Every structure is written in C-alpha cells, then in structure tokens.
Amino acid sequence: MKKIWSAILALTMTAAVLAGCGAKGTGGQAGSGAASSGLSGSVSTNGSTSMEKVIGSLKEQFMTDHPDVTVSYDATGSGSGIEAVANGSCDIGLSSRALKDEETAKGLTGTTVALDGIAIIVSADSKVDDLTLEQIASIFTSETTDWSTVGGAAGPIACIGREANSGTRDGFESITQTKDRCRLAQELTSTGAVIEAVKNSPNAIGYASFSDVEGKDGIKAIRVGGVACSEATVLDGTYQIQRPFVLVTRDGAALSKAAQAFFDFATSAGANGIIENVGAVPTAK
Numbered sequence: 001m002k003k004i005w006s007a008i009l010a011l012t013m014t015a016a017v018l019a020g021c022g023a024k025g026t027g028g029q030a031g032s033g034a035a036s037s038g039l040s041g042s043v044s045t046n047g048s049t050s051m052e053k054v055i056g057s058l059k060e061q062f063m064t065d066h067p068d069v070t071v072s073y074d075a076t077g078s079g080s081g082i083e084a085v086a087n088g089s090c091d092i093g094l095s096s097r098a099l100k101d102e103e104t105a106k107g108l109t110g111t112t113v114a115l116d117g118i119a120i121i122v123s124a125d126s127k128v129d130d131l132t133l134e135q136i137a138s139i140f141t142s143e144t145t146d147w148s149t150v151g152g153a154a155g156p157i158a159c160i161g162r163e164a165n166s167g168t169r170d171g172f173e174s175i176t177q178t179k180d181r182c183r184l185a186q187e188l189t190s191t192g193a194v195i196e197a198v199k200n201s202p203n204a205i206g207y208a209s210f211s212d213v214e215g216k217d218g219i220k221a222i223r224v225g226g227v228a229c230s231e232a233t234v235l236d237g238t239y240q241i242q243r244p245f246v247l248v249t250r251d252g253a254a255l256s257k258a259a260q261a262f263f264d265f266a267t268s269a270g271a272n273g274i275i276e277n278v279g280a281v282p283t284a285k
Contacts (some may be wrong), residue, residue, distance in 0.1 A: 047081015047094030078167030
C-alpha cells in the first residue's frame with residue numbers, strides 16, 4: 001500500500017512540474033520582457049538636433065519603464081519644433097533656446113529640462129586653445145580673418161555655423177552679439193554636420209552642443225576667456241556661451257496621459273542621472 005501511495009504522489013508532483021513548465025513556455029514570451037506598466041500610447045517630440053542625446057536617452061529609459069508606449073523624436077531644428085507644437089502636429093516641441101516673446105504670446109510655454117554649453121570647436125591640431133568672447137565675435141563677423149592674429153598658424157579662418165532656424169545658432173549669436181552679422185563659409189543643418197566639417201578642415205572654427213562634442217576625435221573645444229566648457233562651468237555660470245534645453249507645450253491643450261507621463265519624467269529629479277550621462281546639466285531639484 002505504501003508503494004502505491006508513493007507512486008501516486010510521484011505522479012502528482014511530476015504533473016504539477018510539467019504544468020508549470022508549460023505555463024511559462026506559453027508563446028515563448030513569459031519572463032522575456034518587461035511587465036506592462038499600465039500606460040500605453042504614443043508620444044511625438046519634434047525639434048532641436050542638439051537635444052538628440054538628451055531626448056534619446058530619456059525616451060529609451062521611459063520606453064523601458066513603459067513598454068506599451070512609443071516615444072518618437074523628429075530632429076528638425078528648434079524653430080520647426082516650436083512651430084510643430086504650436087500647430088498641434090506634435091505633442092512636445094524641443095528647443096535649444098529660450099522661447100521668444102512672440103512665441104509665448106501664441107500660447108506656448110517653455111520648461112527648461114537641462115542646460116548645455118555651446119562649445120567653440122577647432123581642429124584637434126590647431127595651436128589655438130583659448131579665445132575671448134570678443135575675439136570669437138570678431139572672427140565670426142570677418143573682422144578677424146587670419147589665425148595668426150589670434151595665436152594660431154598663419155592661414156585664412158573658415159567659420160562653420162548652423163542654419164537660421166537653429167537654436168544653437170540663435171544662442172551663439174545672442175551671447176556673442178553677432179546676430180545677422182556672421183559670415184559663414186558653411187551653413188549646415190545639424191550639430192553633427194558642423195562637427196564633421198570642422199574635423200575635416202584644419203582652418204575651420206565652429207560651434208556645437210557640448211553634449212555632442214565631448215569625446216569626439218579630430219576636434220577640440222577651446223576655452224572661452226580662460227574657462228573650459230564643462231558641466232561644472234555651465235552650472236556655475238562661469239562658462240559664458242551656454243543655453244537651455246527646453247520642452248515646449250501649448251497652454252490650455254492637455255497632453256495625453258502618455259505624453260504627460262513622459263514630460264513629468266523628463267523634468268523630474270529622477271532623470272538627472274540620465275541627462276548628466278550625456279553631458280548636459282540637469283535643472284530639476
């Protein structure tokens with residue numbers, strides 16, 4: 001009798017184990033992905049190319065936390081992103097400059113998510129390591145045209161900059177007081193293109209988001225008035241050429257549940273580490 005009961009017990013345990021294995025293997029998916037957070041839908045962002053790393057990292061973490069939400073990023077430039085949110089074709093606009101009075105008058109609100117230094121870049125082999133704000137302005141307005149007059153090897157200076165719609169250009173020209181006076185050898189439509197152009201031209205000088213410049217081969221960010229561009233000097237204000245990274249929304253137009261959740265995450269202290277990891281300076285406390 002004991003043998004019979006032992007056999008019955010063994011069969012029962014085996015069946016239970018097999019049933020459990022079958023449940024885990026259903027569809028081959030159980031345990032292989034993140035559990036649903038209960039949040040679903042899509043979030044569209046549009047704007048600044050300089051914010052690519054910041055938004056890319058934020059949306060990657062957000063979609064990991066919320067696997068049923070898709071966050072898209074359309075890198076069109078700050079001006080286009082501001083217009084996109086104004087006309088309702090995206091949820092959140094991205095601007096690498098503060099909103100202008102005429103934009104806030106249209107019912108737009110800007111929320112700063114991070115600060116970013118605008119690095120002044122030259123070829124890695126350039127002899128120039130430091131320029132004053134006044135010298136930079138003089139170079140970009142063609143008052144200074146040869147590197148030998150600012151401590152470099154003799155040769156004509158080629159200025160590389162961004163297109164008129166760019167938040168980076170707007171920030172650079174506002175701070176250097178060169179608006180509508182810059183004379184550019186090349187006017188390019190993305191931060192990456194500016195970096196590549198300077199890298200490939202020994203006599204070039206350009207400006208680009210510090211978060212994109214950091215760690216790049218073939219170029220170097222020079223000091224401005226003796227101050228290097230870094231997270232610390234941007235935060236304490238000693239580096240003069242800096243601007244905000246801004247999330248743009250419409251007043252009175254409620255975001256979807258998914259878009260509001262992404263906005264809240266991006267502007268929270270919980271996102272600070274993500275923003276710091278890509279070289280920008282978070283502002284949330």
